[in-house]
Each structure stands twice: as C-alpha cells, then as structure tokens.
Amino acid sequence: xxxxxxxxVWAPPEGFVPLPSRVAGIELYAPxxxxxxxxxxxxxxxxxxxxxxxxxxxQRQLTCAHCxxxxxxxxxxxxxxxxxxxxxxEAMEHARYGWGEQRRELACESCGAVVAVAPDVLTSTCxxxxxxxxxxxxxxxxxxxxTALIPFGVDAERCQAQLRDWLGRGWMHPPELRSVRALHxxxxxxxxxxxxxxxxxxxxxxxxxxxxxxxxxxGGERKTRTVIDWQWRSGGxxxxxxxxxxxxxxxxxxxxxxxxxxxxxxxxxxxAPAFLAGWQAKTCDVSLPQAWETAKEEIRERARRACRADxxxxxxxxxxxxxxxxxxxxxxxxxxxxxVSYRFAERIxxxxxxxxxxxxxxxxxxSWLRVWLAIAALLAPGLLISLLGLLLSVFGFGVVLIxxxxxxxxxxxxxxxxxxxxxxxxxxx
Amino acid sequence: xxxxLEAVWGVPLTAARCLRCGAAHLLPGGxxxxxxxxxxxxxxxxxxxxxxxxxxEQVLPYRLSERQLAGALDEWARGVWFRPAELKGSVxxxxxxxxxLPLWLVDGLVEGTWRxxxxxxxxxxxxxxxxxxxxxWSSQEVRETRVRWEPRAGRIxxxxxxxxxxxxDGHRALMARLGDFDLGQRAAYTPEAVQGGAVRIPDRExxxxxxxxxxxxxxxxxxxxxxxxxxxxxxxxxxxAEYRERQWTQMLLPTYVTWYCEGEQAWPVLINGQSxxxxxxxxxxxxQAGVLALLLGGLALLxxxxxxxxxxxxxxxxxxxxxxxLLLIVGAVLALLAPLPVIGVWVHxxxx
Numbered sequence: 001x002x003x004x005x006x007x008x009v010w011a012p013p014e015g016f017v018p019l020p021s022r023v024a025g026i027e028l029y030a031p032x033x034x035x036x037x038x039x040x041x042x043x044x045x046x047x048x049x050x051x052x053x054x055x056x057x058x059q060r061q062l063t064c065a066h067c068x069x070x071x072x073x074x075x076x077x078x079x080x081x082x083x084x085x086x087x088x089x090e091a092m093e094h095a096r097y098g099w100g101e102q103r104r105e106l107a108c109e110s111c112g113a114v115v116a117v118a119p120d121v122l123t124s125t126c127x128x129x130x131x132x133x134x135x136x137x138x139x140x141x142x143x144x145x146x147t148a149l150i151p152f153g154v155d156a157e158r159c160q161a162q163l164r165d166w167l168g169r170g171w172m173h174p175p176e177l178r179s180v181r182a183l184h185x186x187x188x189x190x191x192x193x194x195x196x197x198x199x200x201x202x203x204x205x206x207x208x209x210x211x212x213x214x215x216x217x218x219g220g221e222r223k224t225r226t227v228i229d230w231q232w233r234s235g236g237x238x239x240x241x242x243x244x245x246x247x248x249x250x251x252x253x254x255x256x257x258x259x260x261x262x263x264x265x266x267x268x269x270x271x272a273p274a275f276l277a278g279w280q281a282k283t284c285d286v287s288l289p290q291a292w293e294t295a296k297e298e299i300r301e302r303a304r305r306a307c308r309a310d311x312x313x314x315x316x317x318x319x320x321x322x323x324x325x326x327x328x329x330x331x332x333x334x335x336x337x338x339x340v341s342y343r344f345a346e347r348i349x350x351x352x353x354x355x356x357x358x359x360x361x362x363x364x365x366x367s368w369l370r371v372w373l374a375i376a377a378l379l380a381p382g383l384l385i386s387l388l389g390l391l392l393s394v395f396g397f398g399v400v401l402i403x404x405x406x407x408x409x410x411x412x413x414x415x416x417x418x419x420x421x422x423x424x425x426x427x428x429x
Numbered sequence: 430x431x432x433x434l435e436a437v438w439g440v441p442l443t444a445a446r447c448l449r450c451g452a453a454h455l456l457p458g459g460x461x462x463x464x465x466x467x468x469x470x471x472x473x474x475x476x477x478x479x480x481x482x483x484x485x486e487q488v489l490p491y492r493l494s495e496r497q498l499a500g501a502l503d504e505w506a507r508g509v510w511f512r513p514a515e516l517k518g519s520v521x522x523x524x525x526x527x528x529x530l531p532l533w534l535v536d537g538l539v540e541g542t543w544r545x546x547x548x549x550x551x552x553x554x555x556x557x558x559x560x561x562x563x564x565x566w567s568s569q570e571v572r573e574t575r576v577r578w579e580p581r582a583g584r585i586x587x588x589x590x591x592x593x594x595x596x597x598d599g600h601r602a603l604m605a606r607l608g609d610f611d612l613g614q615r616a617a618y619t620p621e622a623v624q625g626g627a628v629r630i631p632d633r634e635x636x637x638x639x640x641x642x643x644x645x646x647x648x649x650x651x652x653x654x655x656x657x658x659x660x661x662x663x664x665x666x667x668x669x670a671e672y673r674e675r676q677w678t679q680m681l682l683p684t685y686v687t688w689y690c691e692g693e694q695a696w697p698v699l700i701n702g703q704s705x706x707x708x709x710x711x712x713x714x715x716x717q718a719g720v721l722a723l724l725l726g727g728l729a730l731l732x733x734x735x736x737x738x739x740x741x742x743x744x745x746x747x748x749x750x751x752x753x754x755l756l757l758i759v760g761a762v763l764a765l766l767a768p769l770p771v772i773g774v775w776v777h778x779x780x781x
Contacts, residue, residue: 023657025587089552320561
C-alpha cells in the first residue's frame with residue numbers, strides 16, 4: 001500500500017453516487033442507476049412553434065403537425081443484442097403479482113389537465129389540448145417495462161391500400177368486401193411481446209427398431225418377410241433457442257399475430273418515449289410466468305421432435321426424455337401493428353397489419369355459396385363422364401368411360417376436400 | 430541492555446537458546462531442559478535475551494490439564510503396528526511440557542480509500558422437464574444461486590484492535606499442525622500464566638512483522654467494506670491507506686510438547702492446549718519389524734532344509750516325498766512373507 005495518500009483530495013469515481021453504509025467509518029459509493037426518476041411522463045411539443053409532435057412512420061422522425069418541421073431521433077439500434085434479463089425470483093414474483101389494478105393519473109404539461117389512465121397504458125393523448133404524453137420508464141431498474149421496440153416503418157396510408165388489396169383478394173370471399181369500409185381509422189399500436197432465449201440439453205432413451213428382411217419356407221416355398229429388431233438406445237440433442245416470441249397480450253388472436261410475422265428483431269431499438277409519441281401502446285396482460293410456460297411448452301415439443309429425429313428410425317417405442325433448460329433469459333419488447341375492424345353482414349371482423357413490413361392478416365367472411373358451387377364444379381365432370389359411360393354401356397362400350405369418370409370423380413373429390421377445408425380455415429382465423 | 434526478566438514478567442525466568450535450531454525460550458527458574466522444546470534435537474544453553482520492557486498483554490489460558498490429556502494421548506498412540514516401545518500414552522503424558530507460543534497483537538487506525546467488486550447472491554428459476562410415452566410431460570422447478578457483481582468505492586476511517594500477526598518464522602506451519610485457537614477466550618497477562626512452562630521468544634520484531642500486520646489490516650478492512658455494502662462477497666479489493674497510531678503488544682498461545690524416541694531420534698508431538706488437538710508423527714518401529722522378519726525367515730529355513738532332505742529321501746521311500754513337499758511349500762510361503770513386515774513399516778514411515 002502506498003502511504004501518504006491524502007483523503008482530502010479523493011473524489012468518488014465518475015458516475016458514482018453515495019449509498020448508505022452499514023458500518024461506521026466506511027463511506028460507500030456505487031455507480032448511479034441507469035434511467036430517470038420513476039413514473040416520469042414526457043410531453044412532445046415542437047421546439048420551433050410549440051405545436052404537437054408525433055413520431056412519423058414515413059419520415060422515421062418526430063414531426064410537428066403544425067409547422068411540419070422534423071426532429072431527428074438518435075436511439076441506438078440494438079437489434080438482437082437488446083438488454084435481456086434472467087429469471088430471478090424477484091422478477092418472477094413481481095411479474096406474478098404485477099402492479100395491481102390501481103389506475104394512474106398523468107398530468108398534462110401543456111394545459112395542466114389530469115387524466116386517469118389504466119395501468120396497462122403507456123401513452124395518452126390529452127383530451128383537452130391534444131398533446132401526446134408518454135410514460136418514459138417506470139421505477140429505476142424495473143425490468144418489467146419494455147426495454148426495446150421496433151419503430152413503425154409503414155404508415156397508415158400504405159396500410160390502407162394493402163388492406164383494400166387484401167380484402168379484395170380470394171375468390172371464396174364475398175365480392176362486396178372490396179367496397180367495405182372500416183369501422184374506424186386504423187389504430188397504430190405498439191403491442192407487447194416477450195422474447196425468450198435458452199439452451200435446452202435434451203437426453204433421450206428409447207427402444208429403437210431396425211427393419212430386417214428374413215427368409216423363411218412355407219409349404220416348401222422360399223418366402224421373405226420384414227421383421228423389426230428392437231434395441232435400447234440413448235442419445236442427446238443440444239438445442240439453442242434464440243428470440244422465441246410469445247405475445248404479451250391475449251386481446252389479439254395469437255393466430256393472427258403469427259400470420260403477420262415474422263418481425264425483424266434485428267431492427268430493435270432501445271426503448272425511447274419519442275417513438276411512442278402519437279401512437280398507442282399497451283403493456284402486457286399476459287404475465288411473464290404465463291408467457292414463459294407457453295414458450296417452454298413450444299420449446300420442449302421442439303426438443304421432443306429433435307430427439308425423435310435423433311433416434312434415426314421410424315420405429316420407436318418406450319420413448320422417454322429429459323429437457324434441461326439452461327441460461328434462460330427474457331426480454332420485454334414492443335412491436336408495431338395496425339388494428340382495424342370492419343362490419344359485414346352484421347358481424348364485426350378484425351384485421352391486423354404488421355407495422356414493420358405491412359403484411360396483412362385477419363378475419364374475412366366466406367361466401368359458402370361460392371364454395372359449394374366450386375365444389376359442385378369440381379365433382380361434376382367425374383359424375384357426368386360416369387353417367388355417360390353408364391348410358392353407353394347399354395351399347396356395350398361404356399366401360400372405359402365409367403372407369404375414366406371414376407378417376408376424374410376421385411380427383412374432383414380431392415379438390416373439393418381441399419377447397420372445403422381452406423374455406424373452413426379461412427373462416428376460423 | 431539486558432532485560433530484568435523477573436521485574437518485567439513477575440516470575441523468575443532464564444533466557445536460553447537452542448544450539449541446533451536457534452529457537453530462544455524463557456525457561457522457568459534455572460531449570461534447563463535436556464532438549465530444546467522446539468526441535469527436541471539440540472541442547473539449550475543460557476544466553477542473555479534482549480526483550481521488550483513489558484510483559485505480554487494477553488494470554489490464552491490452558492483449558493486442558495496434563496491429566497486430561499493422558500487419555501487422549503493414549504488413544505492417539507494406538508492403531509500403529511510395530512509401534513515403538515515409547516509410543517505409549519503413559520510415556521507421552523509423563524513427558525508433557527507446557528510451551529507458550531508468542532503472537533503479536535497490533536492496533537491501528539486505517540485512513541484511506543478503497544475500491545472493490547462486491548457480490549450479491551440472487552436466485553434464478555430454471556426448469557428440468559421430463560417426457561415419457563403415455564405419461565406426457567412433467568416439469569420440475571430448479572433454483573440456482575448466482576452472484577451479481579457490482580463495483581463499489583469509498584473512504585475508510587476505522588480503528589482496528591488486536592489484529593493477530595505471526596511472531597515466529599514458522600508460525601503458519603505450527604498453526605497448521607495445532608489448529609485454530611479461539612482468541613476470544615484471551616485473558617490479561619498474570620505471572621501465574623507462565624509458571625512451570627517455557628515461553629518461546631519471538632523470532633521477529635514488530636518492524637519485521639509489519640508486512641503481515643498490514644495484510645491483517647487489509648483483510649479486516651475488506652471484511653468491513655463487504656459488510657458496509659451489505660454484500661455476501663467481495664473481490665479485487667484495493668486499499669490505499671495510511672496506518673496511524675500503531676501499537677504492538679504480545680499474546681501467548683497455550684501448547685504442550687512431548688516426544689517419544691524411535692531409533693536414535695526423538696519425535697515431537699504437539700498439542701493445542703485449548704482444543705486438545707494432537708499433531709505428530711506416529712512412526713512404526715523398523716527394529717520390531719526386522720525381528721519378526723528374521724523369525725519368519727529362520728522358521729522358513731528350518732522348514733526348507735528338512736523338507737529338501739525328505740524330498741530327496743522320497744526317491745528311496747516315496748511317502749517321504751509327500752511330507753517333504755509339504756514342508757517345502759510351507760517353508761516357501763513363510764520365506765515369501767518374511768520381508769513383508771519390514772516393507773510395511775518402511776511404507777508406513779515413508780508416508781508419514
């Protein structure tokens with residue numbers, strides 16, 4: 001130790017702040033926590049004219065609705081390196097019990113109005129002056145807040161065009177859909193998602209059968225038959241899982257959300273309130289433990305399929321396996337989507353558009369009259385040819401036509417089945 | 430100037446030094462032991478000692494008497510094949526001598542700055558899932574404790590008292606043999622505490638022991654900084670400090686020394702006077718093993734010779750060949766077994 005170091009000249013390292021010490025005579029300094037004060041809201045106003053600003057998906061920057069001037073956004077693109085968290089007991093407990101049902105009051109910095117918002121709302125527009133306010137970040141170090149997001153990359157106008165195109169597509173839907181009107185404006189909303197990373201070490205053990213051809217004699221005749229030799233085998237499969245996506249909301253059909261995917265998570269940026277200005281954003285209503293259970297079920301099924309494939313045989317019995325999860329990490333992100341609904345034949349249908357790629361998915365009514373006509377058209381040739389064959393068989397040469405008609409009828413039945421199930425699937429989205 | 434020992438320590442003591450190992454002791458009265466209490470090899474001769482003008486500040490009292498140790502020594506000496514005649518509890522107990530070992534105690538004020546990484550334990554939840562055809566999936570939650578390391582820095586202004594610092598060159602080796610002492614049981618020095626026992630004189634003066642003392646200060650400060658941060662672990666601790674108001678005193682640790690002779694050498698046995706832990710080499714006697722080997726070898730010879738003769742006589746009278754063969758076999762087995770005691774003892778002693 002060097003002696004003679006004067007303690008008067010000592011200053012704590014840069015960025016360190018004092019902490020309470022549990023021992024007298026010892027001062028304690030630690031790095032200042034990241035993030036701002038808890039429950040901060042930010043209002044977005046134009047620095048030039050004081051007008052209301054919002055994030056523009058077209059220009060990828062904050063623009064003023066009044067003077068049209070734009071402000072650059074300098075958020076860092078973190079992509080798949082966005083901050084991840086471990087499954088600590090603390091986080092799981094916090095996630096299990098959430099923030100309660102109490103509502104929060106956000107004060108508008110522009111006009112001073114106080115607006116109550118639900119706890120799962122991240123953004124709000126003042127009903128009195130129209131300014132956009134965004135929750136900056138909750139309590140310091142609170143991981144159960146979004147840490148990254150993908151900004152909107154497709155504007156509402158382009159989405160409208162794609163929506164019209166999508167509605168008019170497909171012969172099994174009513175042609176009136178082309179002229180249907182949305183119930184309301186397209187809502188651009190950041191939807192919550194959980195992403196999970198893990199390494200699964202799977203070990204399997206099973207009786208694996210190998211086919212073998214053997215010869216035998218029956219009634220003095222040499223014959224062959226296939227027999228299966230069973231043998232206990234074991235093996236292991238390592239499965240790295242990267243960014244397994246599970247929706248953080250149950251209010252939008254998961255099937256629809258899967259249909260508008262994939263999202264390019266390489267475009268993730270650090271959470272910055274400016275990206276949410278003028279857009280809606282929801283926090284999750286599917287908790288971390290619930291989402292992790294869903295992800296685990298999907299991942300372990302993937303592991304089971306990989307182990308089955310690892311056996312190298314189609315003959316497997318008494319199959320058993322273990323799947324050890326290691327290095328589990330999670331991340332809470334916001335992904336952009338447009339929600340819109342329309343009314344048709346007294347029913348409301350939901351449509352969702354990927355706010356990053358513009359891919360559309362949604363519910364569309366099925367015109368069963370068209371479907372049945374198509375099925376009839378597929379079956380008719382076979383039936384007609386067979387009928388003609390029957391008639392000509394009176395003259396003794398209709399057998400060939402009956403055979404041909406049967407073949408065409410079978411093909412028609414196959415096609416009809418495909419059409420029927422496609423129509424059912426389209427209706428059940 | 431030579432220290433007036435009786436005036437300082439309160440009891441008549443004679444300073445003496447071993448001519449072989451150089452260890453210096455204060456011996457009660459004028460009784461000079463035949464062997465050095467430290468090495469048990471050399472002889473000791475009275476020599477003037479230059480000591481501090483104050484007695485030890487504290488003494489760790491003996492908790493076990495010579496009588497209480499007799500049974501433990503008897504137990505310790507058992508279980509050795511061909512044990513030397515002197516390796517007996519009664520002999521060891523009769524030779525027990527009290528030896529007080531010195532330890533420096535240092536007080537001081539630490540003023541400076543520190544920096545370290547402190548570690549906080551936290552638990553993570555993981556899963557181990559199992560699948561079986563027909564039963565489906567079952568899941569088991571697994572909890573794992575991990576450490577989160579965070580940097581900390583700060584200032585320190587703390588006074589430490591009675592930090593233990595080795596006063597002997599071989600202190601660590603001695604402590605490894607004697608085990609830990611409970612320093613919390615220490616008492617103030619009284620002349621009665623050293624009566625009837627030898628007191629080892631420190632090999633190192635405080636100035637020479639300062640590097641060890643400084644390390645003790647750093648260890649104490651590190652532990653306090655860990656507690657100040659409320660952390661479970663600390664690493665990469667760096668302390669830039671001044672050590673003021675240093676004060677050195679001495680403490681005496683209670684030990685017993687005894688020995689047994691095997692061959693030409695005396696083998697020491699050390700005993701912790703507080704915990705009763707016994708440490709020493711339990712040797713086997715090569716002489717006894719050699720005697721048994723000779724007996725077995727002689728017996729083998731006695732069997733092999735008539736066995737050979739009888740086997741030869743078997744050419745004339747065949748039944749004698751059978752008897753001769755038996756004697757030859759038994760004799761050969763004994764001849765093979767004969768060196769085993771010597772080899773066993775050699776291996777035993779070598780391992781110790």
